[in-house]
Amino acid sequence: MFYRGRYMDGGDGREADSKRQRVIDPSPSLYGASPGSSLMYNASPYAYIGQPPPFPVVRLRGLPFDCSESDVSDFFHGLDIVDALFVHKNGRFTGEVFCVLGYPLQVDFALQRNRQNMGRRYIEVFRSNRKEYYKAIANEVSDARGGSPRRSAPRARSYDDGKDSAEHTGVLRLRGLPFSAGKDDVMDFFKDFLLSEDSIHLMVNMEGRPTGEAFVEFGSAEDSKAAMAKDRMTLGSRYIELFPSSLEELDEAVSRGR
CATH class of the missing domain: 3.30.70.330 (RRM (RNA recognition motif) domain)
Structure with a gap:
């Protein structure tokens, strides 16, 4: 890439x-x-x-x-x-x-x-x-x-607790993607799950430039919950944050980028 x-x-x-x-x-x-x-x-x-x-x-x-x-x-x-x-x-x-x-x-x-x-x-x-x-x-x-202070700080623990308790709808939001990341990189990141290019939405700003965020639609809520195991794993050397999301949040984000 x-x-x-x-x-x-x-x-x-x-x-x-x-x-x-x-x-x-x-x-x-x-x-x-x-x-x-x-x-x-x-x-x-x-x-x-x-x-x-x-x-x-x-x-x-x-x-x-x-x-x-x-x-x-x-x-x-x-x-x-x-x-x-x-x-x-x-x-x-x-x-x-x-x-x-x-x-x-x-x-x-x-x-x-x-x-x-x-x-x-x-x-x-x-x-x-x-x-x-x-x-x-x-x-x-x-x-x-591994061994990152961000993983053990009390603030990080409460932050993770909020993710764990969030309701899953089959959609995840990704944050921290490299500017150059494409849909193929996201598919490789989630290679254990069946995804298509149409299920991956890379966000851009009003000028059409990547923001480092993306939304991914999984086949089921169970799949998106299982995919949270990839939270803070790396794509390249960038650790990627994952958040439970929804189709409504996805639609709103796409509208903002138009």
């Missing part, structure tokens, strides 16, 4: 954790052409003759703790966002995000957003590299695979 390419900072995408191939090739972003994108953002194929292009990643600091991936996309409106990795510590979002861009030259345009506002918060934007990005990935993968 993810592209693999070679960059100056060493190695290629196959050296990354096998569960997260969040590396990119100089090609269109997961959104296709961004509404505000321009050829001026795109690196010429002759720009790096004799050497591979640098890995196009920046680090953001100071983000609101309730921000989403779509907020990051809006902040970099006009640039091609390949990945937004939210950094956690002790189970909590730190306000930092690593953002992989579609082309190396887009890093310079992203840096021009330094100290611009997201809501009432001004955001710091720094140049980063492959090593820092992969280190952040490794920390997130380790946290998601």
Whole structure:
């Protein structure tokens, strides 16, 4: 699903954790052409003759703790966002995000957003590299695979109790999907259940961009309840949260995205 390419900072995408191939090739972003994108953002194929292009990643600091991936996309409106990795510590979002861009030259345009506002918060934007990005990935993968403080905190326990007591109608809501996730990724995530592409609904915002949420219609309430065993398991290195939902909530979410 993810592209693999070679960059100056060493190695290629196959050296990354096998569960997260969040590396990119100089090609269109997961959104296709961004509404505000321009050829001026795109690196010429002759720009790096004799050497591979640098890995196009920046680090953001100071983000609101309730921000989403779509907020990051809006902040970099006009640039091609390949990945937004939210950094956690002790189970909590730190306000930092690593953002992989579609082309190396887009890093310079992203840096021009330094100290611009997201809501009432001004955001710091720094140049980063492959090593820092992969280190952040490794920390997130380790946290998601077990021993995470978020799994043992009292708040998390009461949160899970609410999920357990919720009524199942055969519909689940997913949160935390990578921007690049497609229906085939969701079907693979629920490979123990019989699903069709028509039963999977990937949510987009008013601009048609992925929000990181999806709804899945299962064959029965019993199936959706059994599928809750996948709650907080990983797709790539992103842990996916599952919530019991309903057809009414699904219809409302689809209407909001139109």
